[in-house]
Amino acid sequence: MARLFRKVVGKTCNQNDCTLRGQSAELSQGVCEACGKPLFERTAPDRIRQLLAVLIALGVLTAIAYGMLTHIRPQQDRRAASPLMRANPKTVAPRRSLTDTQRQMEAKLRELYRYGEAGVVEKADLAKLLAGDPALAQAYAELAGSRLPHIIEANRKIHTGQELVAQKLFEPAREDFLQATVEDPQNAGAWAALGGVDMLTRREEEARQAYERALTVDPDSWIAHYNFGFYFARKGETEAALLHLDRAVALLGRSGSVDRTAVLNDLRNNPVLAPLRRDPRFARLLG
Secondary structure: OHHHHEEEEEEEEOOOOOOOEOOEEOOOOOEOOOOOOEOEEEEEEOHHHHHHHHHHHHHHHHHHHHHHHHHHHHHHHHHHHHHHHHHOHHHOOOOOOHHHHHHHHHHHHHHHOOOOOOOHHHHHHHHHHHHHOHHHHHHHHHHHOOOHHHHHHHHHHHHHHHHHHHOOOHHHHHHHHHHHHHHOOOOHHHHHHHHHHHHHOOOHHHHHHHHHHHHHHOOOOHHHHHHHHHHHHHOOOHHHHHHHHHHHHHHHHHOOOOOHHHHHHHHHHOHHHHHHHHOHHHHHHOO
């Protein structure tokens, strides 16, 4: 292989006993004139051949490397992109529709104005929320001049109705809850409160309709499930009662304004639930 990169520059005799040893001979000669032995070829590096060989080798290596990179890189990019997309769900999160944004804003306003008015802390929370989400800020601007007064009035009626229930003034309380459902038909808490006072005034069918309406408006309303569980417990329907009570307890974590300890104590001590406490599944509700 090394001979490929060298060229013949002359010939000489290398026989020790030859009188022409070491002297140059013509390239066309095959044997020594003095001793008749084959002449030895003198060579030197063929720079042009070496350079061409190097360039060809580099070209081949470059082509091989390029082919490997174009095959491997897309796979690496796909593998690298997948964890990134999983680690940063915001890059693939679907955009909220206008309706979803408005519903989210309405739910937040019902929470902030749950007593019929917002305090300093609630107003600060609202300002922070709107500053961080332009879509919610736009929804709030639209609600402020239309539905917000009705949302606030509905919450005020729910609050006063609950105070009347505590005084066992059930009929006036029912009027407040009814008015709340008129002011804000999408308020699941208003329908749940109406169902509760309907049970207390022996309007069982109206109570059932109110609870069903509450869960139609908001399937994740913990208070609607809770009150509906009591409804079924009063009627002796254990399976349905446990189903709704279990769902209510599971949803407590989403309701930041709810006193979980008070709810669990009510489950332990409320006489309406006495028949359910003999069922092993009831104990699991309490954790």
